[in-house]
Structures are given as C-alpha cells and as structure tokens.
Amino acid sequence: MISQRLIVGLQIYKSKLIKTEQFKKSNSTYLGDVLNAVRIFNEKKVDELIIYDLTASKTKEIDFLLLEKISRLSRMPLCYGGGIDSIGKAKKLSSLGFEKLSFNSLLYDDLNKINQISKIIGRQSIVLSVDYKKIDDEYFCFKNSGTINTEVKIDNLHNYNYEDFAGEIILNDINNDGSMKGYNSEVINKIYKNFKIPLTLSGGFKNLEDIKKIFNKFDIIGVCCSSYFFFKGTNKAVLLNYPDTKKIENVKR
Amino acid sequence: MIGIINYGLGNINAIKNIYDEYNIKTHEISSEDSFKPEIKKIILPGVGSFDNAINNLKEINLFQKLLEFSKVKKNYLLGICVGMQILANKSEEGTQKGLGIIPGRIVKFNSNYVTPNMGWHTINMKNTNLIFKNISNQSKFYFLHSYYFEPDSQNHILSDTIYYKKFPSIVFNKNIFGIQFHPEKSHDDGKKILLNFYNL
Numbered sequence: 001m002i003s004q005r006l007i008v009g010l011q012i013y014k015s016k017l018i019k020t021e022q023f024k025k026s027n028s029t030y031l032g033d034v035l036n037a038v039r040i041f042n043e044k045k046v047d048e049l050i051i052y053d054l055t056a057s058k059t060k061e062i063d064f065l066l067l068e069k070i071s072r073l074s075r076m077p078l079c080y081g082g083g084i085d086s087i088g089k090a091k092k093l094s095s096l097g098f099e100k101l102s103f104n105s106l107l108y109d110d111l112n113k114i115n116q117i118s119k120i121i122g123r124q125s126i127v128l129s130v131d132y133k134k135i136d137d138e139y140f141c142f143k144n145s146g147t148i149n150t151e152v153k154i155d156n157l158h159n160y161n162y163e164d165f166a167g168e169i170i171l172n173d174i175n176n177d178g179s180m181k182g183y184n185s186e187v188i189n190k191i192y193k194n195f196k197i198p199l200t201l202s203g204g205f206k207n208l209e210d211i212k213k214i215f216n217k218f219d220i221i222g223v224c225c226s227s228y229f230f231f232k233g234t235n236k237a238v239l240l241n242y243p244d245t246k247k248i249e250n251v252k253r
Numbered sequence: 254m255i256g257i258i259n260y261g262l263g264n265i266n267a268i269k270n271i272y273d274e275y276n277i278k279t280h281e282i283s284s285e286d287s288f289k290p291e292i293k294k295i296i297l298p299g300v301g302s303f304d305n306a307i308n309n310l311k312e313i314n315l316f317q318k319l320l321e322f323s324k325v326k327k328n329y330l331l332g333i334c335v336g337m338q339i340l341a342n343k344s345e346e347g348t349q350k351g352l353g354i355i356p357g358r359i360v361k362f363n364s365n366y367v368t369p370n371m372g373w374h375t376i377n378m379k380n381t382n383l384i385f386k387n388i389s390n391q392s393k394f395y396f397l398h399s400y401y402f403e404p405d406s407q408n409h410i411l412s413d414t415i416y417y418k419k420f421p422s423i424v425f426n427k428n429i430f431g432i433q434f435h436p437e438k439s440h441d442d443g444k445k446i447l448l449n450f451y452n453l
C-alpha cells in the first residue's frame with residue numbers, strides 16, 4: 001500500500017512567521033505575515049499544513065484568535081502544535097478546525113494527559129512530534145523545543161505502544177533543521193519497520209530529488225518541509241512556493 | 254439554510270467556513286430547541302469514538318430527533334467521518350447502537366495495516382448522484398480514519414476507495430449520505446461536495 005504526503009511546516013514566533021535553524025530562534029529568519037503564508041499555501045493546494053507556535057509552546061498560552069483566522073482561510077488538513085496541555089484546549093482546537101493536534105514535551109512529562117485527550121478526540125487526531133539529536137553515536141529524543149535531553153533513545157521509541165493512543169509520529173532532526181543540506185535518512189532507515197502508524201519526516205530536505213528518494217523507499221510516509229518551500233536560490237531569497245500537482249505526482253509513487 | 258449538529262465533537266467551523274465563503278447561511282444545532290423547522294438539510298460532523306459520539310448526541314436529546322428528521326423524505330442528512338459511522342447500526346469500536354439509518358456496521362481495518370489511513374486517496378464512483386455534480390471520477394480526497402463502513406447491501410455504496418483493500422468512501426440511503434473522508438479539508442473538490450449537498 002502506498003500513501004504519501006508532502007506537508008508544509010510553519011513556525012510561529014510572537015505571532016509572526018519565522019524559520020529557525022537547528023531549532024534556535026537566535027538563528028531564525030523572519031518570513032512575514034502568517035495569514036498571508038496560509039493563504040498562499042491554501043491556494044497552492046498543499047497536502048497538509050502543520051503549524052507550530054514556538055511562543056505558545058513556552059507560555060502555554062494558545063493564540064486561539066490567530067488560529068481561528070488560519071482555520072477560516074484553510075480548505076486543507078491542519079495540524080497544530082504548541083502549548084496543548086488540557087482536554088479543554090484540545091476540544092477547542094478541534095472545533096476550530098484543527099483535526100490533528102501535536103504534542104512534544106507532554107510526551108515525556110505527562111503521557112497520561114495525552115491518553116486522556118486521545119480518548120476524547122480520537123487517536124487519529126493525536127500527533128507525537130519527536131525531536132532528536134545525535135550524541136556520540138546514538139540518537140536521543142529532546143523536549144522543550146530541543147533544549148532538554150530526555151535520555152530516551154530513538155531506537156526504543158516503539159516500545160511505548162504509541163499505536164494505542166496516537167495516529168502519527170513526526171520525526172524532527174534538530175541538527176538538520178533549516179540546513180537544506182539534504183535529508184539524513186539514517187534514523188528512518190533503522191526504525192521505519194518498527195511502527196504501525198504513519199511516520200512523517202522533517203529536517204534538512206533540500207529539493208524534490210531529495211524528497212523523491214524518501215518516497216521511493218517508504219510506502220506510507222509523510223515528508224514535511226519548511227525552508228524548501230520558503231526560500232529560492234543560493235542566497236535564500238524568501239519566496240513561498242509549493243510544486244504543482246504534476247511535479248508532485250512525479251515525485252510520489 | 255444548512256443545519257450543523259454541534260455535539261461537542263468535530264470541526265464544525267471548518268464546514269461553516271466553506272458555506273460562509275459562498276454566503277450560505279448555517280445554523281448550529283446543539284439542542285432539541287435549536288432545531289428549526291425550516292432546516293431541511295443537516296450535516297452531522299464528528300471526531301473521536303463511536304460510543305462517545307452516540308452518548309453526546311443522546312445527552313443533548315438529538316439522537317431521536319435526528320431519527321425523526323431523517324424519516325421525512327424531503328429532508329437530507331449528511332454524516333462526515335465519525336458522523337458517517339454513527340449512521341450505521343453498530344460498530345466494532347463500541348457497544349452502543351447507532352442511528353441505524355443506513356443498514357450496516359462499522360469495522361476496523363486489519364491490525365496488520367498501518368493505521369489510521371491518513372492522506373489523499375481517489376474515489377471510484379459506483380453510481381451517478383447529484384452529490385457528484387462537477388466532480389470527476391477518481392478525484393482525490395483527504396482521509397483520516399481507522400474504521401470504515403460496511404453496508405449490508407452493496408446498493409448503499411456510492412463510491413469506494415482503496416487503502417490496502419477496497420472500502421466504501423461514500424454510502425447513502427435515499428436522502429441520507431455518509432462520507433468517510435473530509436470534504437471540508439479536500440480543497441476544491443471537497444467544497445463541491447458540500448455545495449452539491451446544499452443544492453440537493
């Protein structure tokens with residue numbers, strides 16, 4: 001069975017669209033208005049849009065007003081992550097039109113809470129966003145926007161039976177975030193077969209050829225890019241873009 | 254005017270947004286009292302589990318009300334995702350009885366499959382119907398589900414889709430429609446489905 005998604009990832013910081021490098025806000029590029037970007041990607045008929053609010057992730061205060069505006073502009077699947085720590089917030093986001101909610105730090109701090117939310121909105125709507133980094137020769141999962149090592153090895157991730165309460169795992173390569181150096185498939189090559197839920201890859205994709213390699217190799221997979229859809233040329237001029245349907249069909253199987 | 258059932262589950266706003274875009278009035282139905290006699294078309298959205306959806310409907314006294322509504326020939330009902338699944342008689346996901354207005358049951362995808370089925374898949378139309386107006390066969394729509402509708406009769410299938418195996422993506426019974434995918438999240442073709450429903 002083949003089922004492949006090419007996803008656009010947006011990062012919001014202080015209500016503006018940015019793109020980080022290696023998860024660091026100090027290394028980030030300011031990209032402009034969030035709603036304008038949402039409008040453009042909706043017109044380009046993207047497979048899916050993921051929105052991470054880096055501010056909400058820290059303050060736990062979700063900008064529902066902005067998210068409602070985003071939802072009003074969207075005729076595409078939406079996933080939101082950042083500061084979701086209660087059933088109330090989850091229900092509100094789902095009624096606003098975000099059918100997938102993404103969790104990161106809560107995965108290590110309060111798994112039970114994710115479980116409770118899953119029982120209400122359904123496991124298909126729960127996305128686990130896993131940030132990882134290589135230390136010596138092992139890959140470890142990080143929390144709090146990539147700042148704290150949880151000591152959980154990515155090789156052991158499947159032992160947590162995430163299938164029971166989650167519908168997707170997004171794997172974010174912290175070191176390659178924003179690098180556009182090309183995707184490092186070392187981790188996915190190792191762990192793909194361990195999972196019975198859809199996996200999505202993010203971090204370092206540089207062009208369609210790079211994306212095609214992943215689609216050629218894995219049947220059920222999502223690829224999430226940011227920089228590649230934001231920047232053009234060697235001097236990285238900001239130009240929001242998404243390949244047209246024909247080009248994408250050539251890349252997917 | 255289109256009625257949208259609000260029983261605390263489902264992305265009602267995503268559906269409302271589309272009708273707003275075309276200046277079509279929507280009315281949220283969240284209790285027996287908010288049922289308006291002039292509403293002849295109702296959308297039943299839904300996320301979450303089968304039993305949870307049924308319980309929530311019953312809690313606000315809309316279970317019986319929807320049964321009565323669907324018996325009137327000139328009324329139209331459209332269930333989306335879990336809203337579609339509760340149109341069936343029962344589900345492997347729970348113990349509650351469904352509305353039972355499209356005869357069938359909800360079954361789980363084989364546990365060897367990667368689930369949920371998440372992504373864009375083509376629909377293969379089995380019948381002509383006004384709900385398909387201006388939409389070409391094999392168009393793609395966005396799916397997000399682990400259970401699917403197995404109707405008692407093949408005659409209730411309007412389209413099917415393949416995820417490992419063939420499963421019904423739209424079911425119907427006269428004036429009642431059930432859609433497994435998310436038309437409100439399927440760009441232009443999804444919009445057309447919702448507009449076609451309005452124009453029935």
